[in-house]
Amino acid sequence: MIVNILKKGISIILQPNQVRFSCLLLLLLNFLFTDVSAQNAFSTAAGAKGIGAGNANLTYTDIHSGFNNQAGLAYLDGFSGVAYAENRFLLKELQLAAISIAKPTNSGTWGMMLQYFGFDEYNEQKVGVNYSRKLFDKFSIGAQFDFLNTQIKEYGNAAAITFEVGMQYEILEKLTTGIHLFNPIRASIGIQELPSILQIGLTYRPTGYIAISGSIEKDSTLPYNLRMGLEYQLLEKIQFRTGFNSNPNRLSFGLGYTVNRIQLNVAASYHDVLGFSPALGVVFLPATKEDARR
Secondary structure (H helix, E strand, O other): OHHHHHHHHHHHHOOOOOOOHHHHHHHHHHHHHOOOOOOOOOOOOOHHHHHHOOOOOOOOOOOOHHHHOHHHHHHOOOOEEEEEEEEHHHOHHHEEEEEEEEEEEOOEEEEEEEEEEEOOOEEEEEEEEEEEEEEEOOEEEEEEEEEEEEEEOOOEEEEEEEEEEEEEEEEEOOEEEEEEEEOOOOOEEOOEEOOOEEEEEEEEEEEOOEEEEEEEEEEOOOOEEEEEEEEEEEEOOEEEEEEEEEOOEEEEEEEEEEEOOEEEEEEEEEEOOOEEEEEEEEEEOOOOHHHHHO
């Protein structure tokens, strides 16, 4: 993948009226240093909530599961949605924006997510349609069909279709596991073969105020990545989160604030070479039983 980008870069340099050399350098930085996948941003969206807790998010049972493990959507009580944006390393050319919506029905939960990453000269889009349901009281599964598209200015578009699958299981009353697999068929965009990414994780909730999560991620093209995260309920409406990733080494932290049916999440991750990547998310929560009685 890097070789292909460099080849494109040489042609860009030789054609000054096209993409500026500085934009090429930004693209290379993104491909070389971003986590989850060093080759693309198709599977990185986790929402500001997940980023704050180190992306150790395989056991979420809210709308954020539409980004990272669709099995968690099976536990939604009603329609929910989230809008999310991240500015990687404070560079406007490396922005990611995504939305996810889902609605439970008698036959299971149906949802959709949209994601955009990049800038005018280079960008990636992902459109996913997902379905999840409980097979048993403590066991759920989910799947998502993905349409992926990459656009490089002056070079055109390339697209691919793939899918991702996941499951969640409550092993014990306070211990839950999650598994997620992205792109098991190793779909390709043009001559670029996209990686398969397997994640396996656990969440332990010793009390109703604390959740400790950890996961192992294996990208088919990269070494293992360890993720750890902590969420603590500071006050009734405020949550504090922190976490880290091992490959590359990144620290993260975040806060959540909930009022009525709106939750606001802010977060940032820190790379020791490239700096901060802030993120913001707004969540529309399902109606509670009290809301229904009003």
